[in-house]
Amino acid sequence: MLRENIPDLSRFVEPDRVRKEVYTDPAIFELEMERIHEKVWIYCGHESQVPKAGDYYTVQIGRQPMLMVRGSDGKVNVLYNRCPHRGNMMCGDRHGNTGEFFRCSYHAWTFHHDGKLRNIPMMESGYAGTRLNKDSPELCMKHAARVENYRGFVFASLASDGPSLKEFLGKGIVAFDDMCDRAPEGEVEVVPTCFRVIQKSNWKIFLENQLDALHPSVTHQSTGRAAHDVEKILAKKTGKAPISYHMLSAFATVTIDKWDNFQTINYPHGHCVLTGYMGLRPQDPDTLAYDKVMIKAYGQKRFEEIVGVNIHHVLLYPGLSVQSPLQQLRAVRPLGVDRTLTEIWHFRLKGAPEAIYRRSLAYYNLVNSPSTLINADDLENFWKCHQGLSSDGGDWVSFARHLGRDIEKDGAVETAPGCGTSEAPMRNQMKAWASYMNGGK
Numbered sequence: 001m002l003r004e005n006i007p008d009l010s011r012f013v014e015p016d017r018v019r020k021e022v023y024t025d026p027a028i029f030e031l032e033m034e035r036i037h038e039k040v041w042i043y044c045g046h047e048s049q050v051p052k053a054g055d056y057y058t059v060q061i062g063r064q065p066m067l068m069v070r071g072s073d074g075k076v077n078v079l080y081n082r083c084p085h086r087g088n089m090m091c092g093d094r095h096g097n098t099g100e101f102f103r104c105s106y107h108a109w110t111f112h113h114d115g116k117l118r119n120i121p122m123m124e125s126g127y128a129g130t131r132l133n134k135d136s137p138e139l140c141m142k143h144a145a146r147v148e149n150y151r152g153f154v155f156a157s158l159a160s161d162g163p164s165l166k167e168f169l170g171k172g173i174v175a176f177d178d179m180c181d182r183a184p185e186g187e188v189e190v191v192p193t194c195f196r197v198i199q200k201s202n203w204k205i206f207l208e209n210q211l212d213a214l215h216p217s218v219t220h221q222s223t224g225r226a227a228h229d230v231e232k233i234l235a236k237k238t239g240k241a242p243i244s245y246h247m248l249s250a251f252a253t254v255t256i257d258k259w260d261n262f263q264t265i266n267y268p269h270g271h272c273v274l275t276g277y278m279g280l281r282p283q284d285p286d287t288l289a290y291d292k293v294m295i296k297a298y299g300q301k302r303f304e305e306i307v308g309v310n311i312h313h314v315l316l317y318p319g320l321s322v323q324s325p326l327q328q329l330r331a332v333r334p335l336g337v338d339r340t341l342t343e344i345w346h347f348r349l350k351g352a353p354e355a356i357y358r359r360s361l362a363y364y365n366l367v368n369s370p371s372t373l374i375n376a377d378d379l380e381n382f383w384k385c386h387q388g389l390s391s392d393g394g395d396w397v398s399f400a401r402h403l404g405r406d407i408e409k410d411g412a413v414e415t416a417p418g419c420g421t422s423e424a425p426m427r428n429q430m431k432a433w434a435s436y437m438n439g440g441k
């Protein structure tokens with residue numbers, strides 16, 4: 001039906017521009033959920049969110065309410081949060097422990113942690129002679145078609161076919177390797193809660209902003225300047241301001257012209273890596289203590305390789321933005337054509353000194369939390385973009401910056417030297433979008 005409403009999707013996306021309806025048409029949004037979010041690998045959560053048997057965490061995949069639950073066999077299952085009897089959501093809370101089995105609050109049907117039916121009250125007498133018996137598959141809680149776990153990060157796909165998780169992530173898998181390798185024990189664990197922000201804008205506006213190297217020194221200039229002023233005063237008084245000031249002042253000190261020196265590398269499926277800019281190898285005592293622990297765990301050579309990975313940000317289309325050197329992750333959950341939930345998580349490096357966690361927490365609070373001016377500046381732009389796109393003031397969004405200068409290499413598209421502010425990441429995302437919307441996997 002939707003296909004009939006939207007006969008030719010290719011007219012919405014051109015190499016350098018996109019029609020405004022892509023962001024504002026509810027019918028296109030429904031089609032996106034069907035062809036993208038309810039098909040591809042979507043991040044559910046980290047396995048440390050559900051450490052014990054019966055622990056569950058609910059998560060939205062496309063339009064589907066799902067839950068991630070740890071079974072007594074240790075396996076993490078991803079199930080539709082729906083009772084097969086009359087459709088009641090099995091778990092009304094965001095997270096908790098379901099005990100040895102799920103028990104529906106409506107008529108007490110019970111289910112094992114893998115979704116299999118355990119018991120129906122008075123099953124024999126109630127269903128004798130009906131189409132249902134205890135082995136009927138429709139009496140189980142439905143599970144996600146595919147679930148995979150990479151280094152503790154759990155993904156599900158609601159489509160039974162398509163690339164494996166590793167094939168889907170491709171080179172973008174560096175996001176998880178970089179984050180975990182920076183832990184002396186090679187693993188991270190989630191900090192048990194996250195910030196949740198509902199943006200009054202289309203989900204793609206958020207993703208396009210993530211690797212938009214042109215905007216930080218403009219959008220975040222005032223915040224960066226204020227932090228830099230205080231940083232200078234503190235440095236004068238005490239010799240050196242805490243590193244957390246640098247996290248904010250960099251938005252002012254890395255001026256717009258310098259952003260062209262960075263690079264984005266764009267991969268299939270819309271994924272993209274932004275090479276590093278924050279110089280996160282300071283020589284302060286905390287970092288030196290961390291280096292020592294890491295060298296002990298990995299040896300000097302491997303340690304140098306790990307901390308030398310030059311990335312700041314990895315975007316995994318269509319639902320994840322990862323800042324691995326700072327152990328941050330933002331998951332994007334579209335709620336409607338003009339409403340998007342982001343979950344903002346951060347992680348601990350297992351075996352690392354507490355001060356390194358504090359640094360990650362500072363970045364989380366100062367740059368990514370809903371209370372920071374940085375996030376507020378972005379949120380205002382997102383809302384204003386959505387408002388402008390909903391108007392009759394124009395039909396197109398332009399992604400033409402540095403078009404024609406991209407370098408294609410080994411299946412990736414790199415921005416050319418001096419073209420770090422290229423809109424190549426947005427072009428890459430819309431290329432993936434068009435492919436999915438035309439039925440690609």
Ligand code: FES
Pocket residue numbers: 083084085086087088104105106107108109
């Ligand atoms: S709706 Fe769940 S037991 Fe009836």
Ligand SMILES: [Fe+2]
Pocket residue numbers: 209215216219220374378
């Ligand atoms: Fe921003």
